[in-house]
Amino acid sequence: DQQVKQNSPSLSVQEGRISILNCDYTNSMFDYFLWYKKYPAEGPTFLISISSIKDKNEDGRFTVFLNKSAKHLSLHIVPSQPGDSAVYFCAASARRGNEKLTFGTGTRLTIIP
Amino acid sequence: DAGVIQSPRHEVTEMGQEVTLRCKPISGHDYLFWYRQTMMRGLELLIYFNNNVPIDDSGMPEDRFSAKMPNASFSTLKIQPSEPRDSAVYFCASSFRGGSREKLFFGSGTQLSVL
Numbered sequence: 001d002q003q004v005k006q007n008s009p010s011l012s013v014q015e016g017r018i019s020i021l022n023c024d025y026t027n028s029m030f031d032y033f034l035w036y037k038k039y040p041a042e043g044p045t046f047l048i049s050i051s052s053i054k055d056k057n058e059d060g061r062f063t064v065f066l067n068k069s070a071k072h073l074s075l076h077i078v079p080s081q082p083g084d085s086a087v088y089f090c091a092a093s094a095r096r097g098n099e100k101l102t103f104g105t106g107t108r109l110t111i112i113p
Numbered sequence: 114d115a116g117v118i119q120s121p122r123h124e125v126t127e128m129g130q131e132v133t134l135r136c137k138p139i140s141g142h143d144y145l146f147w148y149r150q151t152m153m154r155g156l157e158l159l160i161y162f163n164n165n166v167p168i169d170d171s172g173m174p175e176d177r178f179s180a181k182m183p184n185a186s187f188s189t190l191k192i193q194p195s196e197p198r199d200s201a202v203y204f205c206a207s208s209f210r211g212g213s214r215e216k217l218f219f220g221s222g223t224q225l226s227v228l
Contacts (some may be wrong), residue, residue: 043204043219089156099144105155
């Protein structure tokens with residue numbers, strides 16, 4: 001039972017345009033969400049996070065939006081750059097003190113020069 | 114800091130053989146996680162430790178899998194006997210409670226191929 005779903009296995013975007021990666025979750029106990037980025041032959045690295053008390057968090061070119069009623073979050077990258085080409089994982093956790101992260105299946109983003 | 118160190122980077126073995134994956138977490142981190150990455154299921158949590166004690170092993174597929182953390186600087190994940198369906202990338206990650214919530218630091222992974 002996949003509690004965190006990334007329904008798009010891949011996405012291609014022109015350099016300079018906006019990349020939008022989507023994530024849905026089913027567990028209403030999740031209250032903290034993260035995005036990780038993974039390059040080939042490397043481990044995932046933390047990118048950005050958002051608490052359920054917010055609906056938006058921004059860090060430079062990266063913005064995460066959270067829609068709790070729809071149990072949906074998205075990652076926006078503006079403008080997209082070739083170095084953004086990677087696999088992006090959405091992750092979620094329930095309540096502070098529970099360090100367990102549940103990850104999605106990932107979306108491979110390719111930025112076309 | 115050297116980050117989370119995993120060994121070996123690649124392991125090719127035959128079905129039925131024992132496989133041992135190793136992990137050295139970041140010094141000072143009190144949580145250690147073992148994840149498995151497959152195309153179908155993404156990153157699955159297998160087991161995690163807090164202060165060397167297993168907290169949740171509900172993700173361990175079956176009795177063929179076992180994990181230990183004898184001290185704060187070392188952990189192993191063992192598969193015995195291995196099967197072709199165990200082929201995947203296995204990641205170790207660590208974190209510390211005083212840091213940003215749930216922010217994990219991953220190693221580079223072990224690519225396991227069981228023939």
